[in-house]
Every structure is written in C-alpha cells, then in structure tokens.
Amino acid sequence: MELDAKDRTLINRLQEGLPFVEQPWQEIANELGMMPEEVLLRLGRLKQEGMIRRLGGVFNPSRLGYSGRLYALEVKEELFYATAEVVNSNKGVTHNYRRRCRLNMWFTLSTRTEEERIGILSSIQEAAGGIHIYEFPAEKLFKLKVFMNMEKERGTERNDRRYGPEDYS
Amino acid sequence: MTDDTDLRIIRELQGEMPLSPDPYGELACKAGCTVEELLLRLTRMRTDGSLKRIGAILRHRNSGFNANGLLVCVLAEEKIEEAGLTLAGYPEVSHCYRRLAYRDWPYNLYAMIHGHSESEVLQIVNRFVREQAVEIYDTLFSTEELKKSSFSL
Numbered sequence: 001m002e003l004d005a006k007d008r009t010l011i012n013r014l015q016e017g018l019p020f021v022e023q024p025w026q027e028i029a030n031e032l033g034m035m036p037e038e039v040l041l042r043l044g045r046l047k048q049e050g051m052i053r054r055l056g057g058v059f060n061p062s063r064l065g066y067s068g069r070l071y072a073l074e075v076k077e078e079l080f081y082a083t084a085e086v087v088n089s090n091k092g093v094t095h096n097y098r099r100r101c102r103l104n105m106w107f108t109l110s111t112r113t114e115e116e117r118i119g120i121l122s123s124i125q126e127a128a129g130g131i132h133i134y135e136f137p138a139e140k141l142f143k144l145k146v147f148m149n150m151e152k153e154r155g156t157e158r159n160d161r162r163y164g165p166e167d168y169s
Numbered sequence: 170m171t172d173d174t175d176l177r178i179i180r181e182l183q184g185e186m187p188l189s190p191d192p193y194g195e196l197a198c199k200a201g202c203t204v205e206e207l208l209l210r211l212t213r214m215r216t217d218g219s220l221k222r223i224g225a226i227l228r229h230r231n232s233g234f235n236a237n238g239l240l241v242c243v244l245a246e247e248k249i250e251e252a253g254l255t256l257a258g259y260p261e262v263s264h265c266y267r268r269l270a271y272r273d274w275p276y277n278l279y280a281m282i283h284g285h286s287e288s289e290v291l292q293i294v295n296r297f298v299r300e301q302a303v304e305i306y307d308t309l310f311s312t313e314e315l316k317k318s319s320f321s322l
Contacts, residue, residue, distance in 0.1 A: 001231075011232075017222030018186070020211045022193060022204055036190070044188050046225075053228045054319060057182025061320050063219035064171070064179075070268065070279075088316040098313035099239065103274070106239070106309075110320065134274060142265035143257035148232050148283065 001049045006034065008150040010042055014055065015147055061110045066092070067117070068110035070136040072103035075128050080105070086127040090120050103134065171219070174202055176322070178210060179220075183321045186223060226319065234283045238290040241276035242298070242306035249278055252301045256280040261293050275305065282308075 003011075009032055018024045025036040032039070046052045061068050075083045080098075087096050087107050096107035111117040125133055171179070177200040187195040197207040214220035229237065244252050249267060256265045256278070264281040284290040287310055294308050 011225065011227065014225035015227070017224040018192075020193075020208045020215070020223075022191075022208070024192065025190065040188060040190070047188070050228055051231050052225045054226045055186045055188075055224070056184055056226075056319070057179065057223050058221040058226070059179065059183075059320050060218050060221055063217065064322070066320075084315045091321060093316060094318050094320050096314075096316035097237075097311040098315060099309040100312050101307070101309040103309075105315070107316070134271065136268040136279075138266040138268055139277075140253065140267035142253035142267070143262060143280075144264055146226075146263045147260075148227050148229065148234055149260065150232060 001051060003051070003150070005151075006032070006038075007042060007046065007051075010034075010039065011046065011051065011150045012147075014043070014052070017058075066110040066112055068092075068108055070106065070108055070138070071121075072106045072134045072136065073124075073128055073131060074103050075105050075131070079127065079129050083124065083128040086124055092116075092120065174200060174206075175210060175214070177201060178207065178214075179322060182220070182223060183319065229283065233285055236284045236287045236290045237311045238282045238284070238287065238294070239309040239311070240280045240282055240294055240297070240306065241309065242278050242303045243270070243275050244278045244301075244303065248301065252278055252297075252303070255301060256297065259293060259297075261290075276307070 013028055013032060019027045021027055023036070025039045029036040029039045043052070043055070047055065083105065084096060087093055087105070090109065092110045093107050094110070096105065098104055099106055109117065109120060111120065121133055125131065178196070181196055181199050186192050189195055193204050193207055197204045200207060202210070211220065211223070215222070242252070253265055253267060256262050259282070261282050261284060262280045263283060264279070266279050267277055268279050270277040282290045282293055284293065290310070291308060294306070297303070298306055
C-alpha cells in the first residue's frame, strides 16, 4: 500500500501509545496537526490494509504473574511442522520462528507455574522426537523497544526503561 | 494488585481498541466502570509496569522491515555490559538481552536486529563486531514466521 507523509507520522505516533485522556484522537490530532476524524479515518485504513496488525494493549507478562523464557531446538525436517503445531497450540507461546541455524526453531513461552511449563515442554519434546530443548532465560535486559521508524532512514528513538529484567519477549 | 475490573479491562485490551470517537467510553462500558475510573486504572497499570502502552503493532513485513536477524555473540564478563549498552543504542535493535550460555551453545549476548534486507542487518552486525572486537558470533535470520501473536491471559 502507498503511505503518505501523514500516514507515516501517524504510524510512528500510534506506536508510542495512546494518551490516557477522554479524547485520545483529539489529542493525537492536535499533536500532528490533523482533525480527529482524519486520525480515525487513516487509522481504519491502515488496519484494513494490514499495515497495523493490531491496536490494543501491550502487556508485560512478568508483571501479571507470568514467567517467560526463550527456547530453541534442532528439529528434524520431517518432524518440523508437526512440532510447530504442538508449540503453537499453546496460548503462552507468542512467537515462533524458523531460523537459518542448527537450532532451527525458536519460540517464547510464558506460563504462570513451573508445573505448566514443564508439561508444555515435555509435549513439545515428544513431538520433536525426544530431542533436547535449550532454555535461554534472560539474565539481563539491555533493551526492549519495538519501534519501526516509518518516517526516516534512521531517527532518534526512546528506549523504554520501565520494564524489569524478567521481561523477556 | 489486579482485581476483577482490572481483569475485564485487560481482557478487553487484549483485543482491539474500538475505532470510535469515544474509545475509552466504550471500553469503560464493557469493563463496567466509569471513564474516569478506567483512565485512573490504566494510568496505574502503566505506572506499575503491567501495561506498557495501548498502541499500534505493525506487521513487520508490510512495513518494509523484511529481514530480522537474531545476533548471538560470546562476550567476556568484563566486556558484556558495554557491548549490551552499545547494541541497545542502535535504533535497529528491538530486543537485547544477556542470556544463559551452555557448553555447546556459548553465546551470552542476544540482539534482535530489523532491517529492510539481510545485507542491511549484516552491515549493522559487522559494524558492531568490529567496534567491540567480538570474535565469536552468528546472525540467525528468520526464514519463516510460524507464530506471532500478542500475549493474552
């Protein structure tokens, strides 16, 4: 889809988050020099055309009582998609990627309890033919800030420092 | 602590913000509280860190950021802090963590790097490893998105 300069400014602004005020569109519109109706109209189009996957709450699982980690495994090709299906069937798995590497499947898993985590991991291990699952807990967070700059080649950005080191995803 | 009203708000926010002229009004109605109370609760959740923001999540591939490489490297104890902070300062890096290493997987510093192409990502990697004199590293490019969703209760 074609994006104009206003779309790009709006996308960047919306990635920063809506203000918690009664008239959020009005406030964003004022900041960007648009009308609130135009903000809504453009937003609707950006969502409809798939540029914006979702406009909603972004939570920190660890602050809601969940513990999350990164995992990787080396799955045989013939078991790859069957294993992916088992991995993906868990709500606590938010990301799963194939990567060009010996460890070809990488996913994140958040669970409330250790028991639940162990149960899920053993079902995955079984699907993958009993191979070892590497667990990569975070020991220190240096950065967590997903921001795609749609306006410039390279720009300034703010690093979020509100989150604890346990926030993994 | 989260109570039932918080939980209803969280469940609503796991979905989509209403694209209406009064989105918080609609949200408050669904959560069973007033708009004033909703805004207070949202502010509290943001302050305690459970809610990062209510914002837009892009489809990376539609936004032109087609390449995503996970840089993994081995850093000595005395160098890892500086290297981590350096990576954190790159706008192309979205995540950077020190992680547990193993004998057969010795990498202890991880960074997710986004670019418009693999070569763009590799340029960033090359600059970093040269500057920090990193000898053992690899860039794991994603070749298939098997699942990508938002956290939900």
